Amino acid sequence: MTTPAIVVNDLSKRYGNSHGVLALDHVNLSIAGGTVFGLMGPNGAGKTTLIKVLTGISDITSGTASVAGFDVQKQSLQVRARIGWVAAEVILEDDFTTWENLWLQARLQDIKGWEERAEQLLQYFGLLDRKDDKVSHYSTGMRKKLEIALALLHQPTVIFMDEPTIGLDVATRRMLWDIVTGIHKEFGVTVLLTTHYIEEADALCDRIAIIDRGRIVAEGTPSELKARVKSDVVSLETSEALDPSVLSKIPGVQEVRAQGNDWLIQVVASEEFLPRLFATVRTDQIRRISVEKPSLETVFLQLTGHRIAEEEPMHDIRKFYAQMRRARS
Amino acid sequence: MKSQLWGLYVREVLRVFRNPFVVLVTLVQPFMWLAFFGSSFNNLAAASGKFGSGSYFAFLLPGTLSTSMLSVGMFGSMSAIQDKRFGFMKRILITPTSKQTIFLSKALGAATRGLIQVPVMIVAALVFGVSFPLSPIEWVGWIAALFLLAFGFSSLFLAVTAPATDWQTPGVVANFITMPLMFASAALFPSSSFPPWMQAISNVNPITFSAELGRSFLLGTTVDWWNLGYLAAFASLMLVVGYSISARWLKVE
Numbered sequence: 001m002t003t004p005a006i007v008v009n010d011l012s013k014r015y016g017n018s019h020g021v022l023a024l025d026h027v028n029l030s031i032a033g034g035t036v037f038g039l040m041g042p043n044g045a046g047k048t049t050l051i052k053v054l055t056g057i058s059d060i061t062s063g064t065a066s067v068a069g070f071d072v073q074k075q076s077l078q079v080r081a082r083i084g085w086v087a088a089e090v091i092l093e094d095d096f097t098t099w100e101n102l103w104l105q106a107r108l109q110d111i112k113g114w115e116e117r118a119e120q121l122l123q124y125f126g127l128l129d130r131k132d133d134k135v136s137h138y139s140t141g142m143r144k145k146l147e148i149a150l151a152l153l154h155q156p157t158v159i160f161m162d163e164p165t166i167g168l169d170v171a172t173r174r175m176l177w178d179i180v181t182g183i184h185k186e187f188g189v190t191v192l193l194t195t196h197y198i199e200e201a202d203a204l205c206d207r208i209a210i211i212d213r214g215r216i217v218a219e220g221t222p223s224e225l226k227a228r229v230k231s232d233v234v235s236l237e238t239s240e241a242l243d244p245s246v247l248s249k250i251p252g253v254q255e256v257r258a259q260g261n262d263w264l265i266q267v268v269a270s271e272e273f274l275p276r277l278f279a280t281v282r283t284d285q286i287r288r289i290s291v292e293k294p295s296l297e298t299v300f301l302q303l304t305g306h307r308i309a310e311e312e313p314m315h316d317i318r319k320f321y322a323q324m325r326r327a328r329s
Numbered sequence: 330m331k332s333q334l335w336g337l338y339v340r341e342v343l344r345v346f347r348n349p350f351v352v353l354v355t356l357v358q359p360f361m362w363l364a365f366f367g368s369s370f371n372n373l374a375a376a377s378g379k380f381g382s383g384s385y386f387a388f389l390l391p392g393t394l395s396t397s398m399l400s401v402g403m404f405g406s407m408s409a410i411q412d413k414r415f416g417f418m419k420r421i422l423i424t425p426t427s428k429q430t431i432f433l434s435k436a437l438g439a440a441t442r443g444l445i446q447v448p449v450m451i452v453a454a455l456v457f458g459v460s461f462p463l464s465p466i467e468w469v470g471w472i473a474a475l476f477l478l479a480f481g482f483s484s485l486f487l488a489v490t491a492p493a494t495d496w497q498t499p500g501v502v503a504n505f506i507t508m509p510l511m512f513a514s515a516a517l518f519p520s521s522s523f524p525p526w527m528q529a530i531s532n533v534n535p536i537t538f539s540a541e542l543g544r545s546f547l548l549g550t551t552v553d554w555w556n557l558g559y560l561a562a563f564a565s566l567m568l569v570v571g572y573s574i575s576a577r578w579l580k581v582e
Contacts, residue, residue, distance in 0.1 A: 055423045057581050077425045085423040091416040093340060095347035107336025108424035160423075 003069075005158050005190035006031040006054065011063035013049055013214075023049040025214035026063070031207075033157070036184050036191040038205030040198070040296070042308045046214040047194035048088075051160050054192070056080055068157040081109065084151030084189070088163040090143040094136040098127060098146055101135060102153060109154040121149040124186070125179075141172045148179060152187055159183075161193040165200060173200075180204050196308050198296045208296070212304040222296060229294040229302055232270040234277075236263040237288040242281070250276045257305065261287075266302065333426040334434050341408065341438025345445070359446050360453040362393045366517070367457060379519055386457040391471075391543025392516030394450055395536045398443045398475055399510060402482030403503045405439025406490040414496055418581050432491065432575035436483040436568070443479035447472065459547070467546045474560050478539045481564040484571035491571070492578035516540045535563045 006029065013024040023046045031037045039047045052058035054067055056076040065072045068082040093101055099118070106114040122128040125145040130138075135146060144164075151159050164180070165173040181204065184191050195201050201208050202222050209219040218225060231254055238261045247265060248256045252273050255266040267273040270291040292298050300308050345351050367386045374385035409431075412418040421431060451461065463471065485506075490499040513527050514520070514536035520528050531537050542556040 057419060057422060080423060081425045083423065085420070087416055087419070089416060091420045093344075093417070095344050096340075100343075104336050104340055105424075107332050107339075108421060108426050110332040110425060 003033050004030045005033040005035075006037075006065070006067050006192060008050075008054075008065045009063055011050075011053065011065050012061045013046075013053055013058065014061045023214050024053070027211075027214070027216055029209060029216065029219070031190065031192060033190050034184075034188060035206040036180065036193070036204055038201040038208040039192065039194040039211055040196065040201040040208050040300070040308070041194075041211035042196055042306075045196075045211045047196075047211055048162055049214075050211070051085075051162050051192070051194060055083060055085055055160055081154070082157045084154070084156040084159040086144075086147050086151050086159065086161040086164055088166050090140070090147050092135045092143060092146060092150075095134070097132050097134055098122065099131045101146060101150060105150045105153050111154050114153060117155070118149075118153060121152055125149050140168065141175055144168075144172070144176060145179065148183065152183060152189070155187070156189060158190045158192060161191060163194055163196070165195070165197065177203055198300070198308060202296055210300055210303060212300075217303045218299065225296060225299045226294050229299050231266045231268055231298075231302075232273075232294070233292045233298045233301060234263075234265040234267055234270055234273060235288075235290045235292070236265060236277075236286065237261055238263065238281075238285050239287050240285055242285070246280060247277075250280055252276070264301065330427065330430050333424070333430045334437075337421070337426075337431060337434030338438050338441075341405075341434060342441050344408075345442050355442070355446060356449050359393060359397055359450045362397075363389065363450070363453050363457055366393075379522065384457075384459060386454060387459045387547050388544065389517065390450065390454045390459060391547060392514075392536075392540040394447060394475055394543065395478060395514070395539040396511050396516045397446050397450075398440075398479035398539070399482050399507060399536060401439055401443035401446070401479050402484075402486045403507060404442070405435050405483040406486035406499055406503060408439070409435055409487060409490045410493070410496045410499055413580070413582050416582070422581055427576070428491075428579040429572055429576045431579065432484075432487055432571055435487055436480055436571060439483035440476055440479040443483075444472065444476060447475060461547065462549060463546050467552070470554070470557055471543050471546055474539045474542050474557050477557075477560040477564040478535055481535060481560070481567040484564070484567035488567070488571040488574045491575045492580055494580050494582070510534060510536060514540065515544075535560055538563075 008027050008029040011024055011027045012022065015021045015023055027050065039050060041047055049058065053060055054065055054072055056072055056079055060073055067079045070078040070082070072079050093104060096104065102114070102118045106118070119128065122131055125148070127142065127145060127149070130142070135143060138146065161180070165176050168176065177200070180191060180193065183189060193204065205222065207219065207221055208225060209216050210225070211217070218228070241261065244256050244258055247253060247263065250273065252268040253265060254268065257264040265273075274291070297308065345355065363386060367389050371385040374380040374388065380388045412421070418431070422428070486499070486503055489502050493499045509530070513530035514534040515531055516536050520531040520537065523531060538556040538559045542553070544550070545552045
């Protein structure tokens with residue numbers, strides 16, 4: 001058994017006074033050293049708050065947490081000397097060159113003889129020939145690479161990555177995935193990343209904790225989590241109100257959830273369910289139908305009753321356009 | 330702490346030189362004070378006979394330099410707001426750097442940026458015919474006074490900025506403090522012609538102490554070295570206030 005790099009015990013965090021938002025609600029976690037661990041959940045689930053607490057930026061309301069064997073509250077300086085941080089938005093000193101950014105980071109970490117390590121990192125990330133360039137001239141991908149190099153400069157035990165690929169194009173996101181896997185293997189660091197992209201958590205993480213409304217609702221390897229869900233999810237949009245019992249009486253249906261005319265139906269096997277559905281409901285009553293096989297998305301849906309992407313504005317925009325199209329036709 | 334302080338201090342100072350526009354404004358602004366404000370009052374000042382010597386420029390220079398230290402302090406706190414908004418404060422604090430170190434680096438950085446204006450102003454004053462009959466010790470005293478003033482005001486403004494979570498309040502507060510401090514001082518006019526209530530403010534205003542010390546060097550009147558002591562006390566007090574507030578209440582974003 002590997003020693004845990006991060007241990008969180010019954011941790012709660014409430015912002016403001018006793019009526020403030022409870023961002024973390026009795027969270028327990030143990031993250032093994034040398035692994036890539038993902039915190040997956042929608043926006044506002046508490047992912048960033050947990051990172052803030054673990055990096056010493058935010059204080060704790062109750063409970064304890066330790067990183068690299070040090071208590072995050074009582075031994076904050078020791079913790080901060082052993083962690084690296086990669087922000088969701090790239091934060092660099094834009095007026096400085098690559099090398100000057102590394103120099104500043106070395107100063108902040110109070111490390112000597114950093115130059116050799118810095119050159120190795122620049123070599124690794126393919127930035128060595130750009131080391132005297134101002135970072136304001138860099139592309140987004142290069143800026144991300146430099147930020148990760150800064151986080152690795154002092155040979156940290158744990159690296160925190162808060163939504164590392166948010167707002168990136170597909171190619172840069174893929175590149176970043178390779179980097180995360182790469183640095184984990186090459187430098188032996190434990191990576192704790194937060195994401196609300198299911199495929200990202202699936203592709204990168206050894207283990208995942210699903211977090212929703214400040215609580216950890218499930219934890220395990222991606223395959224363990226997916227194995228929890230045996231059923232398919234059928235999403236249905238109807239043109240008129242239906243009686244839920246009509247749907248729940250169809251053989252093989254496990255659960256029916258409705259939000260207006262949007263239905264989420266959990267079924268044993270969609271292949272058997274669909275013909276039965278069409279036999280029960282008139283086709284003109286069905287506006288849209290889609291089937292999802294077990295995935296981390298359906299795991300999340302079944303555990304929390306809502307989708308990860310629900311809070312994303314894009315979803316609303318798509319819905320808005322769909323409504324516009326319907327109104328026109 | 331030494332390593333982090335040096336890193337952050339160098340960052341504060343280097344940032345000024347990396348931005349050509351900031352360099353230009355830093356250099357031109359004090360010159361404009363002399364050119365516009367000085368020129369507009371020069372004849373009136375000579376006619377009134379209340380300004381010590383014939384040249385209003387010689388009277389104005391130590392005052393303008395002192396008020397520059399006030400605005401430089403304000404810019405120091407703006408840099409703290411910027412760091413909060415762009416997340417750099419977080420980047421700094423997720424390293425073994427203390428909040429007090431951030432405060433000190435910003436206050437020292439702002440004071441240094443203030444001093445960069447001094448040689449430019451002196452050159453500008455030479456253009457307007459001001460002579461500098463200062464002994465080396467008086468030069469040191471003058472620069473020290475300006476440094477203490479800039480450091481004191483930077484600390485004061487940073488004390489206001491550190492606990493703020495929004496970026497508007499500190500700016501509004503700074504503006505609110507700046508105007509009365511500038512005019513209720515002997516920086517631009519002799520305080521002897523002020524109404525009593527304004528004289529009362531001017532008599533404790535650090536800007537007055539710095540302006541009058543510089544003026545005594547420049548105009549050859551009696552030098553009161555206690556002015557430097559007053560400025561040292563002001564800077565020390567503000568250091569303690571800013572340091573304690575930052576240590577306890579510096580907000581990350």
